[in-house]
Amino acid sequence: MPGWDWGAFQRYLFNRFLLEGVWTTVWLSVVVMALGLLVGLLAALMNLSRHPALRTPARFYLWLIRGTPLLIQLIIIYTGLPQVGIRFNVIQSALIGMTLNEGAYLSEIIRAGILSVPKGQYDAARALGMTYPVLMRVVVMPQAARVIIPPLGNNFNGLLKTTSLVSVISMEELLRRSQMLIQLEFRVLEIFLVAALYYLTLTTLWGIAQRRLEAHFGRSVAAAPEGLEPGRALTAAGKPMRAGAAADRSLLEQDLR
Amino acid sequence: MANPGHTQPIVELVDVHKYFGAHHVLRGIDLRVQQGEVVVIVGPSGSGKSTMLRCINHLERIQRGRILVAGHLVGYRESGDRLVELSDAEVARHRRDVGMVFQQFNLFPHMTALDNIAAAPIHVLRVPSAEARTQAVRLLELVGLPEKAEAYPAQLSGGQQQRVAIARALAMNPKVMLFDEPTSALDPEMITEVLDVMLALSRQGSTMLVVTHEMGFARAAADRIVFMDQGRLVEEAPPDRFFGNPQNERTRQFLSKILH
Numbered sequence: 041m042p043g044w045d046w047g048a049f050q051r052y053l054f055n056r057f058l059l060e061g062v063w064t065t066v067w068l069s070v071v072v073m074a075l076g077l078l079v080g081l082l083a084a085l086m087n088l089s090r091h092p093a094l095r096t097p098a099r100f101y102l103w104l105i106r107g108t109p110l111l112i113q114l115i116i117i118y119t120g121l122p123q124v125g126i127r128f129n130v131i132q133s134a135l136i137g138m139t140l141n142e143g144a145y146l147s148e149i150i151r152a153g154i155l156s157v158p159k160g161q162y163d164a165a166r167a168l169g170m171t172y173p174v175l176m177r178v179v180v181m182p183q184a185a186r187v188i189i190p191p192l193g194n195n196f197n198g199l200l201k202t203t204s205l206v207s208v209i210s211m212e213e214l215l216r217r218s219q220m221l222i223q224l225e226f227r228v229l230e231i232f233l234v235a236a237l238y239y240l241t242l243t244t245l246w247g248i249a250q251r252r253l254e255a256h257f258g259r260s261v262a263a264a265p266e267g268l269e270p271g272r273a274l275t276a277a278g279k280p281m282r283a284g285a286a287a288d289r290s291l292l293e294q295d296l297r
Numbered sequence: 298m299a300n301p302g303h304t305q306p307i308v309e310l311v312d313v314h315k316y317f318g319a320h321h322v323l324r325g326i327d328l329r330v331q332q333g334e335v336v337v338i339v340g341p342s343g344s345g346k347s348t349m350l351r352c353i354n355h356l357e358r359i360q361r362g363r364i365l366v367a368g369h370l371v372g373y374r375e376s377g378d379r380l381v382e383l384s385d386a387e388v389a390r391h392r393r394d395v396g397m398v399f400q401q402f403n404l405f406p407h408m409t410a411l412d413n414i415a416a417a418p419i420h421v422l423r424v425p426s427a428e429a430r431t432q433a434v435r436l437l438e439l440v441g442l443p444e445k446a447e448a449y450p451a452q453l454s455g456g457q458q459q460r461v462a463i464a465r466a467l468a469m470n471p472k473v474m475l476f477d478e479p480t481s482a483l484d485p486e487m488i489t490e491v492l493d494v495m496l497a498l499s500r501q502g503s504t505m506l507v508v509t510h511e512m513g514f515a516r517a518a519a520d521r522i523v524f525m526d527q528g529r530l531v532e533e534a535p536p537d538r539f540f541g542n543p544q545n546e547r548t549r550q551f552l553s554k555i556l557h
Contacts, residue, residue: 160399160401161403163351163403164403164465166354167396167466168392168416168417168421169390169421169469170389171385171389172385178420179416183405183406186407
Protein backbone atom coordinates (compact mmCIF):
# COMPACT_ATOMS: atom_id res chain seq x y z
CA MET A 41 0.00 0.00 0.00
CA PRO A 42 1.53 3.33 -0.98
CA GLY A 43 1.33 6.17 1.56
CA TRP A 44 0.77 9.86 0.87
CA ASP A 45 3.01 11.09 -1.96
CA TRP A 46 3.75 14.84 -2.00
CA GLY A 47 5.55 14.58 -5.30
CA ALA A 48 2.55 13.01 -6.99
CA PHE A 49 0.21 15.59 -5.44
CA GLN A 50 2.31 18.44 -6.85
CA ARG A 51 2.45 16.79 -10.26
CA TYR A 52 -1.32 16.37 -10.39
CA LEU A 53 -1.74 20.00 -9.40
CA PHE A 54 -0.60 21.04 -12.87
CA ASN A 55 -1.70 17.97 -14.75
CA ARG A 56 -2.87 18.84 -18.25
CA PHE A 57 -5.40 16.02 -18.33
CA LEU A 58 -7.08 17.32 -15.17
CA LEU A 59 -6.87 20.96 -16.24
CA GLU A 60 -8.78 20.10 -19.40
CA GLY A 61 -11.42 18.62 -17.11
CA VAL A 62 -11.49 21.91 -15.16
CA TRP A 63 -12.03 23.78 -18.40
CA THR A 64 -14.95 21.49 -19.29
CA THR A 65 -16.47 22.08 -15.86
CA VAL A 66 -16.16 25.85 -16.31
CA TRP A 67 -17.60 26.13 -19.79
CA LEU A 68 -20.37 23.66 -19.00
CA SER A 69 -21.33 25.70 -15.91
CA VAL A 70 -21.28 28.99 -17.81
CA VAL A 71 -23.27 27.69 -20.77
CA VAL A 72 -25.81 25.92 -18.53
CA MET A 73 -26.20 29.07 -16.44
CA ALA A 74 -26.80 31.22 -19.52
CA LEU A 75 -29.28 28.78 -21.07
CA GLY A 76 -30.85 28.12 -17.67
CA LEU A 77 -31.45 31.84 -17.22
CA LEU A 78 -33.33 31.98 -20.52
CA VAL A 79 -35.40 28.91 -19.66
CA GLY A 80 -35.91 30.16 -16.10
CA LEU A 81 -37.02 33.61 -17.26
CA LEU A 82 -39.47 32.08 -19.71
CA ALA A 83 -40.84 29.68 -17.09
CA ALA A 84 -41.14 32.48 -14.51
CA LEU A 85 -43.02 34.77 -16.90
CA MET A 86 -45.31 31.92 -17.94
CA ASN A 87 -45.87 30.99 -14.33
CA LEU A 88 -46.87 34.59 -13.53
CA SER A 89 -49.20 34.83 -16.49
CA ARG A 90 -52.94 35.34 -16.12
CA HIS A 91 -53.56 32.71 -18.77
CA PRO A 92 -53.80 29.08 -17.62
CA ALA A 93 -52.58 27.97 -21.07
CA LEU A 94 -49.20 29.49 -20.19
CA ARG A 95 -49.25 28.91 -16.44
CA THR A 96 -50.12 25.22 -16.46
CA PRO A 97 -47.23 23.96 -18.63
CA ALA A 98 -44.79 26.08 -16.61
CA ARG A 99 -46.03 24.61 -13.34
CA PHE A 100 -45.93 21.08 -14.74
CA TYR A 101 -42.32 21.63 -15.83
CA LEU A 102 -41.29 22.90 -12.39
CA TRP A 103 -43.12 20.08 -10.64
CA LEU A 104 -41.53 17.43 -12.84
CA ILE A 105 -37.96 18.71 -12.81
CA ARG A 106 -37.82 19.73 -9.17
CA GLY A 107 -39.50 16.51 -8.10
CA THR A 108 -36.97 14.14 -9.63
CA PRO A 109 -33.18 13.80 -9.16
CA LEU A 110 -30.96 15.36 -11.80
CA LEU A 111 -29.01 12.12 -11.92
CA ILE A 112 -32.07 10.22 -13.10
CA GLN A 113 -32.94 12.96 -15.59
CA LEU A 114 -29.45 12.75 -17.10
CA ILE A 115 -29.53 8.97 -17.36
CA ILE A 116 -33.00 9.02 -18.91
CA ILE A 117 -31.89 11.55 -21.53
CA TYR A 118 -28.61 9.87 -22.42
CA THR A 119 -29.21 6.19 -21.81
CA GLY A 120 -33.00 5.82 -21.77
CA LEU A 121 -34.25 7.86 -24.70
CA PRO A 122 -32.26 5.98 -27.38
CA GLN A 123 -34.53 3.05 -26.55
CA VAL A 124 -37.37 4.99 -28.24
CA GLY A 125 -35.16 6.28 -31.02
CA ILE A 126 -34.26 9.69 -29.55
CA ARG A 127 -30.50 10.01 -29.51
CA PHE A 128 -28.37 12.80 -28.05
CA ASN A 129 -24.61 12.71 -27.76
CA VAL A 130 -22.89 13.22 -24.41
CA ILE A 131 -22.57 17.00 -24.66
CA GLN A 132 -26.12 17.46 -25.91
CA SER A 133 -27.48 15.26 -23.13
CA ALA A 134 -25.48 17.11 -20.50
CA LEU A 135 -26.60 20.51 -21.78
CA ILE A 136 -30.26 19.50 -22.10
CA GLY A 137 -30.45 17.79 -18.72
CA MET A 138 -28.57 20.42 -16.78
CA THR A 139 -30.29 23.36 -18.49
CA LEU A 140 -33.76 21.98 -17.81
CA ASN A 141 -32.79 21.37 -14.21
CA GLU A 142 -31.08 24.70 -13.64
CA GLY A 143 -33.86 26.56 -15.44
CA ALA A 144 -36.43 25.14 -13.03
CA TYR A 145 -34.57 26.37 -9.96
CA LEU A 146 -33.66 29.72 -11.51
CA SER A 147 -37.27 30.26 -12.52
CA GLU A 148 -38.36 30.32 -8.88
CA ILE A 149 -35.62 32.83 -8.04
CA ILE A 150 -36.57 35.03 -10.98
CA ARG A 151 -40.25 34.80 -10.09
CA ALA A 152 -39.54 35.92 -6.52
CA GLY A 153 -37.49 38.81 -7.90
CA ILE A 154 -40.27 39.93 -10.21
CA LEU A 155 -42.82 39.68 -7.40
CA SER A 156 -40.64 41.91 -5.22
CA VAL A 157 -41.24 44.89 -7.53
CA PRO A 158 -44.13 46.98 -6.14
CA LYS A 159 -47.37 47.25 -8.09
CA GLY A 160 -47.01 51.03 -8.29
CA GLN A 161 -44.05 50.54 -10.62
CA TYR A 162 -46.29 48.70 -13.08
CA ASP A 163 -48.93 51.44 -12.78
CA ALA A 164 -46.36 54.14 -13.49
CA ALA A 165 -44.86 52.26 -16.44
CA ARG A 166 -48.27 51.46 -17.93
CA ALA A 167 -49.47 55.04 -17.44
CA LEU A 168 -46.48 56.16 -19.52
CA GLY A 169 -47.63 53.97 -22.39
CA MET A 170 -45.16 51.13 -21.95
CA THR A 171 -46.17 47.73 -23.31
CA TYR A 172 -45.57 44.61 -21.22
CA PRO A 173 -42.23 43.71 -22.87
CA VAL A 174 -40.95 47.29 -22.50
CA LEU A 175 -42.03 47.68 -18.90
CA MET A 176 -40.47 44.33 -18.00
CA ARG A 177 -37.17 45.22 -19.66
CA VAL A 178 -36.92 48.87 -18.63
CA VAL A 179 -38.67 49.00 -15.26
CA VAL A 180 -39.25 45.60 -13.65
CA MET A 181 -36.25 43.40 -14.46
CA PRO A 182 -33.57 45.96 -13.48
CA GLN A 183 -35.25 46.24 -10.08
CA ALA A 184 -35.82 42.50 -9.80
CA ALA A 185 -32.12 41.95 -10.60
CA ARG A 186 -31.13 43.39 -7.23
CA VAL A 187 -33.17 40.69 -5.49
CA ILE A 188 -32.29 37.96 -7.98
CA ILE A 189 -28.53 38.32 -8.11
CA PRO A 190 -27.52 37.12 -4.63
CA PRO A 191 -29.38 33.78 -4.83
CA LEU A 192 -28.38 33.53 -8.48
CA GLY A 193 -24.75 33.69 -7.41
CA ASN A 194 -25.34 30.94 -4.90
CA ASN A 195 -26.92 28.85 -7.63
CA PHE A 196 -23.90 29.26 -9.85
CA ASN A 197 -21.68 28.20 -7.00
CA GLY A 198 -23.83 25.07 -6.68
CA LEU A 199 -23.80 24.57 -10.42
CA LEU A 200 -20.00 24.48 -10.58
CA LYS A 201 -20.15 21.43 -8.34
CA THR A 202 -23.36 19.89 -9.70
CA THR A 203 -21.73 19.57 -13.11
CA SER A 204 -19.81 16.64 -11.61
CA LEU A 205 -23.01 14.63 -12.06
CA VAL A 206 -22.57 14.54 -15.83
CA SER A 207 -19.59 12.25 -15.24
CA VAL A 208 -22.25 9.56 -14.96
CA ILE A 209 -22.99 9.92 -18.66
CA SER A 210 -19.24 9.91 -19.33
CA MET A 211 -18.76 13.60 -20.01
CA GLU A 212 -15.12 14.23 -19.22
CA GLU A 213 -15.32 17.11 -16.80
CA LEU A 214 -13.17 17.42 -13.72
CA LEU A 215 -14.61 14.52 -11.72
CA ARG A 216 -14.62 12.11 -14.66
CA ARG A 217 -11.07 13.04 -15.59
CA SER A 218 -10.00 12.51 -11.98
CA GLN A 219 -11.57 9.08 -11.96
CA MET A 220 -9.89 8.18 -15.24
CA LEU A 221 -6.53 9.30 -13.94
CA ILE A 222 -7.02 7.26 -10.79
CA GLN A 223 -7.69 4.17 -12.89
CA LEU A 224 -4.27 4.65 -14.46
CA GLU A 225 -2.26 5.74 -11.45
CA PHE A 226 -4.10 4.48 -8.34
CA ARG A 227 -3.41 7.70 -6.42
CA VAL A 228 -6.94 8.18 -5.08
CA LEU A 229 -6.25 10.64 -2.27
CA GLU A 230 -3.77 12.83 -4.15
CA ILE A 231 -5.89 13.08 -7.27
CA PHE A 232 -9.20 13.71 -5.50
CA LEU A 233 -7.63 16.29 -3.23
CA VAL A 234 -6.34 18.08 -6.31
CA ALA A 235 -9.82 17.88 -7.82
CA ALA A 236 -11.36 19.23 -4.61
CA LEU A 237 -8.81 22.03 -4.64
CA TYR A 238 -9.80 22.94 -8.18
CA TYR A 239 -13.48 23.09 -7.23
CA LEU A 240 -12.55 25.21 -4.23
CA THR A 241 -10.57 27.58 -6.44
CA LEU A 242 -13.45 27.93 -8.87
CA THR A 243 -16.03 28.62 -6.16
CA THR A 244 -13.68 31.08 -4.42
CA LEU A 245 -13.05 33.02 -7.61
CA TRP A 246 -16.77 33.06 -8.26
CA GLY A 247 -17.40 34.32 -4.73
CA ILE A 248 -15.20 37.33 -5.43
CA ALA A 249 -16.95 38.00 -8.74
CA GLN A 250 -20.33 37.66 -7.06
CA ARG A 251 -19.53 40.33 -4.46
CA ARG A 252 -18.59 42.72 -7.26
CA LEU A 253 -21.81 41.98 -9.12
CA GLU A 254 -23.93 42.53 -6.03
CA ALA A 255 -22.18 45.83 -5.32
CA HIS A 256 -22.81 46.87 -8.91
CA PHE A 257 -26.53 46.11 -8.88
CA GLY A 258 -27.00 47.44 -5.36
CA ARG A 259 -25.86 50.95 -6.28
CA SER A 260 -28.38 53.80 -6.43
CA VAL A 261 -30.80 51.88 -4.31
CA ALA A 262 -30.99 51.72 -0.56
CA ALA A 263 -30.29 48.40 1.16
CA ALA A 264 -32.41 45.55 -0.18
CA PRO A 265 -35.60 44.97 1.79
CA GLU A 266 -35.29 41.97 4.05
CA GLY A 267 -37.14 38.75 3.52
CA LEU A 268 -37.17 39.07 -0.25
CA GLU A 269 -34.75 36.28 -1.00
CA PRO A 270 -36.69 33.04 -0.84
CA GLY A 271 -34.54 31.81 -3.69
CA ARG A 272 -31.59 31.50 -1.37
CA ALA A 273 -33.23 29.03 0.97
CA LEU A 274 -34.87 27.23 -1.89
CA THR A 275 -31.60 26.67 -3.67
CA ALA A 276 -29.80 25.46 -0.62
CA ALA A 277 -32.57 23.04 0.26
CA GLY A 278 -33.75 22.06 -3.18
CA LYS A 279 -30.61 20.95 -4.97
CA PRO A 280 -30.05 17.21 -5.24
CA MET A 281 -26.58 17.43 -3.75
CA ARG A 282 -26.96 14.42 -1.52
CA ALA A 283 -28.07 12.15 -4.32
CA GLY A 284 -25.14 13.43 -6.34
CA ALA A 285 -22.57 12.70 -3.70
CA ALA A 286 -23.87 9.19 -3.21
CA ALA A 287 -23.77 8.59 -6.93
CA ASP A 288 -20.19 9.83 -7.12
CA ARG A 289 -19.16 7.33 -4.52
CA SER A 290 -20.82 4.37 -6.19
CA LEU A 291 -19.36 5.36 -9.52
CA LEU A 292 -15.95 5.60 -8.04
CA GLU A 293 -16.26 2.11 -6.62
CA GLN A 294 -17.32 0.82 -10.01
CA ASP A 295 -14.43 2.47 -11.77
CA LEU A 296 -11.93 1.19 -9.29
CA ARG A 297 -13.12 -2.37 -9.41
CA MET B 298 -67.10 59.20 -33.25
CA ALA B 299 -66.10 62.78 -34.12
CA ASN B 300 -68.73 65.34 -33.42
CA PRO B 301 -68.46 68.21 -35.90
CA GLY B 302 -69.90 71.52 -34.85
CA HIS B 303 -69.23 70.87 -31.16
CA THR B 304 -66.04 71.26 -29.24
CA GLN B 305 -64.76 67.77 -28.73
CA PRO B 306 -64.18 67.07 -25.04
CA ILE B 307 -60.69 65.82 -24.18
CA VAL B 308 -62.16 63.40 -21.67
CA GLU B 309 -65.66 62.04 -21.76
CA LEU B 310 -67.18 59.52 -19.40
CA VAL B 311 -70.64 58.19 -20.21
CA ASP B 312 -72.54 56.09 -17.69
CA VAL B 313 -69.39 54.44 -16.37
CA HIS B 314 -69.85 51.53 -13.98
CA LYS B 315 -67.07 49.73 -12.17
CA TYR B 316 -67.20 46.78 -9.81
CA PHE B 317 -64.53 45.30 -7.59
CA GLY B 318 -66.07 41.86 -7.24
CA ALA B 319 -69.53 42.48 -5.81
CA HIS B 320 -68.58 45.99 -4.69
CA HIS B 321 -70.15 48.58 -6.98
CA VAL B 322 -67.51 51.34 -6.93
CA LEU B 323 -68.61 53.59 -9.78
CA ARG B 324 -72.36 53.84 -10.24
CA GLY B 325 -72.95 55.60 -13.52
CA ILE B 326 -70.43 58.42 -13.92
CA ASP B 327 -71.02 61.10 -16.57
CA LEU B 328 -68.31 63.70 -16.95
CA ARG B 329 -66.93 65.85 -19.76
CA VAL B 330 -63.68 67.74 -19.59
CA GLN B 331 -62.91 70.32 -22.26
CA GLN B 332 -59.53 71.30 -23.64
CA GLY B 333 -57.66 73.49 -21.13
CA GLU B 334 -60.10 72.82 -18.33
CA VAL B 335 -59.00 72.05 -14.79
CA VAL B 336 -61.46 69.82 -12.97
CA VAL B 337 -60.91 69.11 -9.32
CA ILE B 338 -62.59 66.05 -7.87
CA VAL B 339 -63.29 66.00 -4.15
CA GLY B 340 -65.18 63.70 -1.89
CA PRO B 341 -64.84 61.39 1.09
CA SER B 342 -62.39 58.48 0.91
CA GLY B 343 -63.88 55.41 -0.69
CA SER B 344 -66.15 57.50 -2.90
CA GLY B 345 -64.44 56.19 -6.07
CA LYS B 346 -62.39 59.28 -7.02
CA SER B 347 -59.11 57.47 -7.55
CA THR B 348 -60.81 54.54 -9.24
CA MET B 349 -62.44 56.92 -11.69
CA LEU B 350 -59.06 58.43 -12.58
CA ARG B 351 -57.51 54.99 -12.98
CA CYS B 352 -60.29 53.98 -15.34
CA ILE B 353 -59.54 56.95 -17.59
CA ASN B 354 -56.18 55.47 -18.63
CA HIS B 355 -57.41 51.91 -18.32
CA LEU B 356 -55.37 50.98 -15.26
CA GLU B 357 -58.76 49.59 -14.20
CA ARG B 358 -61.32 47.92 -16.41
CA ILE B 359 -64.88 49.18 -16.49
CA GLN B 360 -67.94 46.96 -16.64
CA ARG B 361 -70.37 49.33 -18.33
CA GLY B 362 -70.35 52.66 -20.11
CA ARG B 363 -67.83 54.47 -22.25
CA ILE B 364 -64.67 56.41 -21.62
CA LEU B 365 -63.28 58.50 -24.46
CA VAL B 366 -60.07 60.49 -24.57
CA ALA B 367 -59.82 62.93 -27.47
CA GLY B 368 -62.75 61.15 -29.06
CA HIS B 369 -61.29 57.65 -28.86
CA LEU B 370 -62.40 54.80 -26.64
CA VAL B 371 -59.73 53.94 -24.09
CA GLY B 372 -58.70 50.32 -23.80
CA TYR B 373 -61.65 48.96 -25.72
CA ARG B 374 -63.14 48.82 -29.16
CA GLU B 375 -66.80 48.67 -29.90
CA SER B 376 -68.23 45.49 -31.32
CA GLY B 377 -71.95 45.90 -31.83
CA ASP B 378 -73.07 47.31 -28.50
CA ARG B 379 -70.37 45.46 -26.57
CA LEU B 380 -66.92 46.59 -25.52
CA VAL B 381 -64.01 44.34 -26.37
CA GLU B 382 -60.73 44.88 -24.54
CA LEU B 383 -57.85 45.76 -26.83
CA SER B 384 -54.43 44.15 -26.94
CA ASP B 385 -51.62 45.23 -24.63
CA ALA B 386 -49.93 47.21 -27.41
CA GLU B 387 -53.11 49.04 -28.40
CA VAL B 388 -54.00 49.94 -24.81
CA ALA B 389 -50.43 51.18 -24.32
CA ARG B 390 -50.79 53.39 -27.38
CA HIS B 391 -53.97 54.95 -25.96
CA ARG B 392 -52.28 55.66 -22.66
CA ARG B 393 -49.70 57.92 -24.28
CA ASP B 394 -52.32 60.66 -24.43
CA VAL B 395 -52.96 60.52 -20.70
CA GLY B 396 -50.35 61.56 -18.14
CA MET B 397 -50.73 60.37 -14.57
CA VAL B 398 -49.25 61.46 -11.27
CA PHE B 399 -49.64 59.09 -8.32
CA GLN B 400 -50.02 59.62 -4.61
CA GLN B 401 -46.91 57.51 -3.96
CA PHE B 402 -44.91 59.12 -6.83
CA ASN B 403 -43.89 55.69 -8.18
CA LEU B 404 -40.61 56.97 -9.59
CA PHE B 405 -38.33 54.27 -10.96
CA PRO B 406 -35.81 53.86 -8.11
CA HIS B 407 -33.03 52.47 -10.32
CA MET B 408 -32.95 55.54 -12.58
CA THR B 409 -31.78 59.09 -12.01
CA ALA B 410 -34.35 61.88 -12.10
CA LEU B 411 -33.29 62.66 -15.66
CA ASP B 412 -33.59 59.04 -16.78
CA ASN B 413 -37.00 58.74 -15.12
CA ILE B 414 -38.21 61.60 -17.29
CA ALA B 415 -36.46 60.47 -20.48
CA ALA B 416 -37.38 56.76 -20.17
CA ALA B 417 -40.82 56.80 -21.78
CA PRO B 418 -39.90 59.12 -24.67
CA ILE B 419 -36.92 56.89 -25.42
CA HIS B 420 -38.53 53.48 -24.98
CA VAL B 421 -42.12 54.26 -26.00
CA LEU B 422 -41.88 57.07 -28.54
CA ARG B 423 -38.39 56.03 -29.77
CA VAL B 424 -37.12 59.59 -29.46
CA PRO B 425 -33.31 59.66 -29.82
CA SER B 426 -31.68 59.53 -26.41
CA ALA B 427 -29.89 62.89 -26.68
CA GLU B 428 -33.09 64.65 -27.68
CA ALA B 429 -35.11 63.01 -24.89
CA ARG B 430 -32.49 64.02 -22.34
CA THR B 431 -32.46 67.62 -23.56
CA GLN B 432 -36.21 67.71 -23.16
CA ALA B 433 -35.88 66.10 -19.72
CA VAL B 434 -33.50 68.86 -18.63
CA ARG B 435 -36.05 71.47 -19.76
CA LEU B 436 -38.80 69.70 -17.82
CA LEU B 437 -36.64 69.54 -14.70
CA GLU B 438 -36.21 73.31 -15.01
CA LEU B 439 -39.97 73.67 -15.42
CA VAL B 440 -40.56 71.89 -12.11
CA GLY B 441 -37.74 73.83 -10.46
CA LEU B 442 -35.21 71.01 -10.04
CA PRO B 443 -32.48 71.62 -12.65
CA GLU B 444 -29.74 70.66 -10.18
CA LYS B 445 -31.25 67.24 -9.43
CA ALA B 446 -30.81 65.66 -12.86
CA GLU B 447 -28.35 63.03 -11.66
CA ALA B 448 -30.02 62.36 -8.29
CA TYR B 449 -31.74 59.04 -7.65
CA PRO B 450 -35.27 59.10 -6.20
CA ALA B 451 -34.00 57.85 -2.82
CA GLN B 452 -31.86 61.00 -2.61
CA LEU B 453 -34.83 63.34 -3.16
CA SER B 454 -37.44 64.62 -0.71
CA GLY B 455 -41.07 63.63 -1.23
CA GLY B 456 -41.91 67.00 -2.75
CA GLN B 457 -38.97 66.80 -5.13
CA GLN B 458 -39.90 63.24 -6.12
CA GLN B 459 -43.44 64.31 -6.91
CA ARG B 460 -42.19 67.19 -9.04
CA VAL B 461 -39.97 64.79 -10.97
CA ALA B 462 -43.00 62.52 -11.38
CA ILE B 463 -44.96 65.43 -12.85
CA ALA B 464 -42.10 66.14 -15.26
CA ARG B 465 -42.00 62.45 -16.18
CA ALA B 466 -45.70 62.48 -17.10
CA LEU B 467 -45.31 65.74 -19.05
CA ALA B 468 -42.47 64.25 -21.10
CA MET B 469 -45.02 62.29 -23.13
CA ASN B 470 -46.87 65.50 -24.10
CA PRO B 471 -50.17 64.09 -22.89
CA LYS B 472 -53.49 65.64 -23.89
CA VAL B 473 -54.68 65.43 -20.30
CA MET B 474 -52.96 65.07 -16.93
CA LEU B 475 -54.48 63.01 -14.13
CA PHE B 476 -53.40 63.76 -10.57
CA ASP B 477 -54.35 61.12 -8.00
CA GLU B 478 -54.02 62.78 -4.59
CA PRO B 479 -50.58 64.13 -5.52
CA THR B 480 -49.91 65.77 -2.15
CA SER B 481 -51.51 63.26 0.23
CA ALA B 482 -48.27 61.39 0.92
CA LEU B 483 -46.25 64.57 1.50
CA ASP B 484 -45.12 66.25 4.66
CA PRO B 485 -47.01 69.55 5.09
CA GLU B 486 -44.01 71.76 4.27
CA MET B 487 -43.61 70.09 0.86
CA ILE B 488 -47.19 70.39 -0.30
CA THR B 489 -46.87 73.96 -1.57
CA GLU B 490 -43.94 73.29 -3.90
CA VAL B 491 -45.97 70.59 -5.67
CA LEU B 492 -49.17 72.63 -5.80
CA ASP B 493 -47.22 75.59 -7.21
CA VAL B 494 -46.05 73.44 -10.12
CA MET B 495 -49.60 72.25 -10.71
CA LEU B 496 -50.94 75.78 -10.55
CA ALA B 497 -48.36 76.90 -13.11
CA LEU B 498 -49.42 74.05 -15.39
CA SER B 499 -53.07 74.99 -15.10
CA ARG B 500 -52.22 78.60 -16.04
CA GLN B 501 -50.38 77.37 -19.13
CA GLY B 502 -53.60 75.82 -20.35
CA SER B 503 -53.00 72.17 -19.46
CA THR B 504 -56.09 70.00 -19.25
CA MET B 505 -56.11 68.50 -15.77
CA LEU B 506 -58.19 66.19 -13.62
CA VAL B 507 -57.12 66.46 -10.03
CA VAL B 508 -58.25 64.35 -7.09
CA THR B 509 -57.20 66.24 -4.00
CA HIS B 510 -58.13 67.35 -0.50
CA GLU B 511 -56.35 70.69 -1.00
CA MET B 512 -59.27 73.11 -1.11
CA GLY B 513 -56.94 76.07 -1.49
CA PHE B 514 -55.68 74.60 -4.75
CA ALA B 515 -59.23 73.82 -5.85
CA ARG B 516 -60.26 77.43 -5.26
CA ALA B 517 -57.23 78.83 -7.06
CA ALA B 518 -56.91 76.50 -10.03
CA ALA B 519 -60.19 74.75 -10.71
CA ASP B 520 -62.57 75.73 -13.47
CA ARG B 521 -65.00 73.26 -12.02
CA ILE B 522 -65.20 71.25 -8.85
CA VAL B 523 -66.89 67.88 -8.85
CA PHE B 524 -68.12 66.34 -5.62
CA MET B 525 -68.18 62.59 -5.59
CA ASP B 526 -69.88 60.34 -3.05
CA GLN B 527 -70.58 56.61 -3.05
CA GLY B 528 -69.61 56.14 -6.67
CA ARG B 529 -71.71 59.01 -8.04
CA LEU B 530 -71.06 62.58 -9.10
CA VAL B 531 -73.28 64.41 -6.69
CA GLU B 532 -72.54 68.02 -7.51
CA GLU B 533 -70.60 69.94 -10.10
CA ALA B 534 -69.96 73.69 -9.93
CA PRO B 535 -67.35 76.43 -10.38
CA PRO B 536 -65.33 77.06 -7.20
CA ASP B 537 -67.26 80.19 -6.08
CA ARG B 538 -70.59 78.47 -6.22
CA PHE B 539 -69.22 75.15 -4.94
CA PHE B 540 -67.81 76.66 -1.77
CA GLY B 541 -70.25 79.60 -1.48
CA ASN B 542 -73.53 77.99 -2.24
CA PRO B 543 -73.44 74.19 -2.46
CA GLN B 544 -76.78 72.79 -3.57
CA ASN B 545 -76.58 69.22 -2.38
CA GLU B 546 -76.99 68.26 1.26
CA ARG B 547 -74.11 65.76 1.14
CA THR B 548 -71.80 68.35 -0.38
CA ARG B 549 -72.67 70.72 2.46
CA GLN B 550 -71.96 68.05 5.06
CA PHE B 551 -68.63 67.22 3.41
CA LEU B 552 -67.58 70.87 3.19
CA SER B 553 -68.55 71.55 6.78
CA LYS B 554 -66.22 68.73 7.83
CA ILE B 555 -63.17 69.88 5.90
CA LEU B 556 -63.58 73.68 6.08
CA HIS B 557 -63.67 75.28 9.46
